[in-house]
Amino acid sequence: MSTNTDLVTVDHLIVGAGFGGLCAAIKLDEDGERDFVVIERGNDVGGTWRDNTYPGAACDVPSQLYSYSFAPNSEWSMSFSPQPEIHDYIRQVARHYGVRDRMVFNTTVTGADWDEATQRWLVTTTSAEGQTTYAARTFIVGPGPLSEPKLPAIDGLEDFEGEVFHSARWNHDVDLTGKRVAVIGTGASAIQIVPEIQPVAGHLDVYQRTAPWVIPRNEHRYSGLEKLAFRRVPGLQKAARLAIYWGREAYVPAFAWQPKLAAPAKQLALRNIRKGIKDPELRAKVTPDYEIGCKRILISNRYYPALDADNTELVTDPIARVTPTGIVTADGTEREIDVLIVATGFEATDIPIAHHVRGRGGESMADRFKRTGAAAYKGSTVPGFPNLFFVIGPNTGLGHSSMVFIIESQVQYLRDAIRTMRVNDFGTVEPTEDAFREWNAVLQKQLARSVWSTGGCASWYLDEEGRNTTLWPSFTFLFRHLLHTFDVDRYVVTAPATKELVSA
Secondary structure, three states: OEEOOOEEEEEEEEEOOOHHHHHHHHHHHHOOOOOEEEEOOOOOOOOHHHHOOOOOOEOOOOOOOOOOOOOOOOOOOEOOOEHHHHHHHHHHHHHHOOOHHHEEOOOEEEEEEEEOOOOEEEEEEEEOOEEEEEEEEEEEEOOOOOOOEOOOOOOOHHHOOOEEEEHHHOOOOOOOOOOEEEEEOOOOOHHHHHHHHOOOOOEEEEEOOOOOOEEOOOOOEOOHHHHHHHHHOOOHHHHHHHHHHHHHHOOHHHHHOOHHHHHHHHHHHHHHHHHHOOOHHHHHHHOOOOOOOOOOOEEOOOHHHHHOOOOEEEEOOOEEEEOOOEEEEOOOOEEEOOEEEEOOOEOOOOOHHHHHEEOHHHOEHHHHHHHHOOOOEOOOEOOOOOOEEEOOOOOOEOOOOOHHHHHHHHHHHHHHHHHHHHHHOOOEEEEOHHHHHHHHHHHHHHHHOOHHHHOOOOOOOEOOOOOEOOEOOOOHHHHHHHOOOOOHHHEEEEOOOOOOOOOO
């Protein structure tokens, strides 16, 4: 890395220090590509597992699989690990692999422009120390799709006089004991929060727009003997991970091709309702009217009993507005509250950083996505944006398995791309429009027959045009195979720039 009075020049600039950005940093370092910087807007590594500290936060994929394959952890306390353990794991991995020294925290990307003359990305960042511009040959974008909280468009929300916060920005200074609390949303975060706060709240209103399918959480707490065996018995933890992996892959046919195959899961979810809720009217309210899998399937043993508690009311009437002291629903009922918790998810289909990235010719990625939907070639690269690589890009999300598997697959593709550029002395690589169109046409054709499109629901997987720009519609081992090798024949390549980078 070199600097002058105006620029910091690096070979590779990575945005985001969550699972994706950290994996990219570790593997680039392993390949000898050590001239990189990781920009992180937070104060630590961890991404969503640093930011989501709400009560009950935990993973809904078993942690033996929701962890790096190259960094197994024998000390998980339970099969679905809580947020503090996952965050600690990410910090330990960052320390172990020695990449923290190239991370810049509390720094936000405010602009990224492709400079054709020097074949570099000029990325402007701001922090408490001021503004810095990085000039990078390769721009690796890994902020994650669940990084920007989404606030609902409800009249009067800004006028509420009590405490109000998003689940991803939990205010731990607010004591909920004896308070009248409202939770807007019944998604993955809400079903973890509600059982935690229901016992302490004076009264709890849960506002449901669409009922989720919730199956039991088959939690297992690891004993000391099991942890010892994971540490000492060669191959045991790898075998456990592999068994979980193939068990998760078995869900794919029901999601992608034949929703009727999910009938056993549906019966499991219906039994979960009957077991957790005594009131027939409440049971009817929480029973979804769409195919299981159309929206994200959630896991909990405690959510339904919390809804059935005497101090909880499930509200299914639409919210009309928020007043300074409460919430008014469409039927005219106003419910007074002290604390409002917004658990309405993230900007998953509108990638926030796309608004700040401008490629060849000055077109922003957000403007391109207005035309094509959020889309990339192999979820990784976009025409008009040379040497830019996503980690967790469009259509790489999963409804059944671990995103860490996807991350490692995309980082492998990135590594091979950089090796290809080095060996062949390429200045830039950029997917052809034909490659981009063909890849995404096949994806959308596959998605059109999936439960996410035919299951009769509206979900955060879909953008405003009804396109599923979020999920990968097949087996993860197929995704890994397709990204194992950088297919340079599907790219436009150029020779290195002859113009030297100079300060402005």
